[in-house]
Amino acid sequence: MLSTKGQLVIPNRFRKALHLQPGDKVSFVIEGEKLILQRDQPKRAQLVRGKFGRPVLVAPPGAPPMTSERVKAILENFP
Numbered sequence: 001m002l003s004t005k006g007q008l009v010i011p012n013r014f015r016k017a018l019h020l021q022p023g024d025k026v027s028f029v030i031e032g033e034k035l036i037l038q039r040d041q042p043k044r045a046q047l048v049r050g051k052f053g054r055p056v057l058v059a060p061p062g063a064p065p066m067t068s069e070r071v072k073a074i075l076e077n078f079p
Contacts, residue, residue: 010037018038018039019039025040026039026040027040041061043060045057045058046060
């Protein structure tokens with residue numbers, strides 16, 4: 001339902017499906033008579049909680065694949 005201030009509440013099942021957390025950015029797209037909500041993709045890697053609550057580093061879309069050779073090369077340059 002739309003509030004008198006024009007605010008929408010995103011039901012929990014949709015927030016979970018999009019992995020939305022407080023502070024996440026979303027955008028809206030109009031397609032005909034439909035309003036589409038989509039999660040804005042981060043430009044950098046993000047640390048998120050994995051399935052069992054452990055931190056997991058998630059690369060942004062379009063990032064090159066992380067191979068073991070690439071990780072070794074990055075760690076060699078790490079102070």
